[in-house]
Amino acid sequence: MPLTDLPLALRPLAGPLPMRQGTADAATWPAAAHAVQEAGGRLVSLWGKTGACASVAAAYAVREGLVWLELPLAEGAATYPDLAAIFPAAGRMQRAQYDLLGIAPDGAADTRPWLNHGAWPRDWFPLRAEARPAAPGALQDYPFVPVTGDGVHEIAVGPVHAGIIEPGHFRFSVVGEKILRLEARLGYTHKGIDALFAQTPPEAGQRLAARVSGDSAVAYAWAYCMALESIRGIAVPARAQWLRALLLERERVANHLGDLGALGNDAGFAFGLTRFSRLREDWLRLNRTAFGHRLLMDCLAPGGVAVDLQASERDALRAQCDAVETEVRKLRAIYEEHAGLQDRFLTTGRVAPPLAARLGLAGLAGRASGQAFDLRADHPLPPYDTLGVNMATHRGGDVAARVTVRFEETLESLRLLRAMLEGLPAGACLSALPPPQGGSGAGWVEGWRGEVFVALELTPDGQRIERCHCHDPSWHNWPTIEHAVMGNIVPDFPLINKSFNLSYSGHDR
Amino acid sequence: MWNVIKLIARSGNLSEPAPQDTGAIEAEARRIGAELLGILGRAVAIRELDAGSCNGCELEIHALDNPYYNVEALGIKFVASPRHADLLLVTGPVTRNMEQALLRTYEAMPRPRLVVAAGACAKDGGIFGAGYACRGGLAGLLPVDAWVPGCPPEPLDLLRGILAAVGRLKTGQVEP
Structure with a gap:
């Protein structure tokens, strides 16, 4: 029906x-x-x-x-x-x-705790208005699903990993080098952000939202602002709308540049990391000069943007798009022609389109597995409606497809950025806020990783946040990685994991 | 392969001054590196630990490895095991779910051991504060040798913090 x-x-x-x-x-x-x-x-x-x-x-x-x-x-x-x-x-x-x-x-099949690792009692619930337990409890072991059989053994990794990455625990069941099953335990970075929102004034919520996942600060801040502006009937000036999109695309490019380098490195091609990390650093430094923050945190505010783009920086931004595009095209050719890289990328960590559809694989990883969804193309807001977004989609579903999607999205974002710099409307970039008003509203933004969603409910007088739920696409994609690695070898896990590059913080909240 | 060599040859040494910065950042990074070597006489080994950050701090710590800061050449290396580390670089508000892992990592380090708290969250919980899920930073949990401000701290500030902590070895302020 x-x-x-x-x-x-x-x-x-x-x-x-x-x-x-x-x-x-x-x-x-x-x-x-x-x-x-x-x-x-x-x-x-x-x-x-x-x-x-x-x-x-x-x-x-x-x-x-x-x-x-x-x-x-x-x-x-x-x-x-x-x-x-x-x-x-x-x-x-x-x-x-x-x-x-x-x-x-x-009647759910799996009732194991997920965010509660034992630090608070199983019968105490943080978002209920009940007195907090006096002291945190001892952390509990997690009942991973055991895999038994001849020659099966477990490899336990984390929460502290070997590199500079976020914490989480991975439990591999392997035979020799082959992964039979992976089960992740997450929640280590749970910060109680939902409870914190209840103590945050609605006009300041975007600062907290931007820190749900630091690599997606613009996406979250935009989604939060969209929700608040919808409730209070705030019109965003055209210039601010364009600048938000510009910031979102700069965030997308920064992350893709970082990950494309790291993907090369994880396949033993340090040259890729060196080149891309240099491009990323150039990119972040210009973020700092033009918008005041390398990761573009706190550039958005309810009613528009908190930082305007100066005419003098506009040329620098445009020139940088050209320079980065030239370099990315060269590097793409090198990646594609490099037999060793392609050998590691192709068929590795494959999520076939039907499985991706079944599990709801989101964002860039979804688009690499035939899930043709991109909010910028499906429900375009200004300026995406006039500029048009060419969605990158592939059906390979392996590391190679995710690398290809990242290259294509980087180049498409650079095209969009140049068009935005060209057509940026003049005028104000921040509206005055009308008096508080209660109600509920939502924000929905295609961040670099996938769709970020914010559901915001204010008290009837509009003075306080009753509930603010921030959703990260990693919720869908973490379980999918457990499928992607099956049958692969353990040394390919870092490569597969990086090709998704999911957020622990955005998931754990 | 030919294309790789061509690109390397064309761009030369990337640790030269960055276009927009007149080299001030790189010069300062080199000065910090020289001081570090002067104190330790060898590279400083760092174990990074995310105690619940939003991942912004990790992005900036990663930036230290790019060719502009090039910290390996300055005598700063990130190591996989706390048993090989001189210094623990901690980010995040110390979530209750990471507190135990943090303490175990610290316990696994050989002495003398240094601790740098990176970012506003590691100081006092930052925007996340203290609550049912967060301890609210490192104060009172570990002896911190340097606090690095910022949300997130910029790469150069991280280097300054690392130098400040290592400098405490010279002045004998770290328990052996």
């Missing part, structure tokens, strides 16, 4: 993107998930809230836009229908919501 035929009372949600909000009951909750899946839609995020109007919420991406469904939970009720059988990515999201809120899916 199509989504629109279900009694969900869908109503449009204010904001620049096509979004609707509706209310489900215990019967229509799974029915809606089925309807979305049958129509080729995907689950974006799942979260919840407690208190007087406790509910569980889901955001779906369908062809027409985004659908935000709420399932109100009756007084004292703590369960809701499980969605993990329909959308596997829901499994960990539901486990996380239990750890934070104490609401659990009915």
